[in-house]
Amino acid sequence: MSVLYLDHFGLSTDPFRITPDTGLFFTGGQRGDILEGLIVASMHDEGIVSVVGEIGMGKTMLSRMLLERLRPLPSDTVYLANPVFDRDEILGAIARDLMPEPPQGNRSHMLAALESVLIERYSQGRRVVVVIDEAHSMPATTLEEIRLLSNLETTQNKLLKIVLFGQPELDELLAAPQLRQVKDRISHRFELQPLNAQEASAYLMFRLHKAGWKGGELFDAAALRLLVQASEGRTRKLNMLADKSMLAAYAEGVPQVGIDQVHRAVGDSLPTSRRAALFPANAGDPSASLWRRFAPAGLGVLVALGAGYLLGSGGGMDRRERVAVTQPVTLPVVPEPASMPAANPSPSSPSPLPLAPVAQAAPGPVLAVAPTPPGAPAAGPASPVPAPVPPSPAATRAPIAEPALVAKLKDNALAVRMQVTDEFIARPSTRGFTVQLLSQRAPRDAEVLAMANEVQAALNGAAQPAVPVLVHNRLYQRQLFHALYAGHFETRADALEFIQSAPGAIRRYNPVVRSLDAIRKEPVP
Structure with missing residues (x-):
């Protein structure tokens, strides 16, 4: 998840990271009630328990919460995150967590050793709970082995409690005739439901407040409705869309997330078929709203607007994050908010996705209206194929040439580059924009200088007209960062x-x- 917008919204941490964090567990949407039911069932009831939910509903988060809540209780837990085991392997996986030295030998020896350990734990007043995530991916024979393990018992009580977390395919798997005995052992079945609009609003505010948000409603009513609709009430998708919407608001310098920012996040995240269902016939399409907003009245002009974002996530010790790249749009300049550290390149990361091309006119007839000069002959019949449109002046845009600045920066030490950069930025006549490539925690002088030289060489090789590569030190949350910029x-x-x-x-x-x-x-320092 991107955290570039933290300063913009006054947050201390990323509110919508999708990695399960039990400190961000939301008890609404019956999640808290289900958790309490799982704890009671794990410690007191008999049989197998199942928890079913669609992709992105929070099953893994719930399983981690169950493990955390069981830890202070008289219980021992085994967690299997990817249970694609055969019947012998799952015995070994459980034994490894319960025994310092798992037994060797055939299945009978391993089962006898496991039963001995379970009886010992039971005599100490401890319950052994096996939590299996992604249980829908288990082979049928392994599920049958789970049933046989649930048969291990004293004269009065079961020795092993098993909790299965899975997608709805788990129900289909258990409905198979050969697994009817397993299904018959399911003593409790819980189902995670999608969040409704009220629950989703509470979820977003809960996450924001955990991250340090001090304001009121960050997402306006229209934005919230679209978030719920596009996410289908699934917490993981809600996290992703909320994060991308906030990044869009940061990039535009607006203090609240509105419908336009959510449109952009939805357009970036959802497949075409899903977007078509949300925006039938381009209703509410961001590009359509921009056309109505900015096309000059009375002029028939051909406008190509690109308003996409390449949003993603990254990680690392310096919080390397991908950032939004807004594609060319002919819009008024929006005042920019205070900056956050931009992305650092990761040498081990895959090559970035190619940037989307500049938006062009859609295929098909294009209406281009121009006033007819006096005395000009009347236009002939309309051609079914529109005439080529001359290239936009934007196609020939170039950076401001700064040959003297580039000469000062050439082959110089980092300290010299920083001094030249500081003078350039402080110059009263310096106006306009630059392109920030990274912001990296200092001190990494040699690394940043190597990056600057690499970028400068690439620009020289691309025959760019004297594009300077600048290095600037700045403070972020009282910590020193190197910033790397290209061009003016x-x-x-x-x-x-x-x-x-x-x-x-x-x-x-x-x-x-x-x-x-x-x-x-x-x-600055």
Whole structure:
């Protein structure tokens, strides 16, 4: 998940990371009630328990919460996260967690040793609970072995409690005739339901407050409705869409997430068929709303608007994150918020996805209306194929040439680059935009200098007109970071055009456009 927007919204941590974190467990949507039921069933009831839910409903989070809540109780737990075992392997997997030295030998020896350990734990007043995630992926023979394990008992009580977490396919698997005895042992079945609109709103606010949010409703009513509809009430998808929507709001410099930002997040995340169901006939489509908003009245012009975001997640010791790359749009410049550290490239990460091309006119007839000069002959019959449209002036945009600045930066030590950069940024006449490539925790002088030289060489090889590569130190949450910038541009659209045509050495950083005015206001050491 991206955390570039933390400062923008006054947050201390990422509110919508999808990695299960028990500190962010939401008890609404009956999750808390199900957890209490699982604890009671694990410690007191007989038989096997199943928990069923669709993909992204929070089953893994619930299983981790169950393990955490059982830890202080008189219980021993075994957790199997990927139970694609055969019948002998699952015996070994359980034995390894319960015995310091698992027994060797055939299945009978292992089963006898396991039963001996279970009887010992029972005599100590402890319950042994086996929690199996992704149980729908288990082979039928392994599920039958689970039933046989549940038969281990004293004269009065079962020795082993088994809790199965799985997708609805688990129910289908248990409905098979050969597994009817396993199904008959299911003493309790819980089902995770999607969050409704009220529960989803409470979930979002719960996560935001956990992350340090101090304000009111961050998502307006229309945005919230679309989030619930697009996520289908699934917590994982809700996390992803909320994160991307907040990143879109950060990129646009707006204080609240509205319908436009959620549109962009949905367009980036969902398959075409799902988007078509949410936006029938382009109703509410972001590009359509932008057309109505910005097309000049009375002029028939051909406008190509690209408003996509490449949003993703990353990680690492320096919180390497991917950032939004807004594709070229002809819009008024929005004042930029204070910056957060931008993405660092990871040498081990896969090559970045290619940037989407600049949006072009859709195929088919295009209406282009222009006033007819006096005395000009009347237009002939309309051609079924539109005439080629001359290239937009944006296609020839270039960075502001800074040959003197590039000369000062050439082959110089990092300290010199930083001094030249500081002078350039402080210059009163320096206006416009640059492209930020990374913000990396200092001190990493040699590494940052090598990156700057690599980028400069790539720009020189691409015959860019004297594009400077700048290195700037700044403070973020009282910690020193190196920032790396490329180029000087008059408008945001110029900078976006540069990103689109930049060589791979630039695009692998997942660059983001920055206002020089905003950079000038950032705290420096």
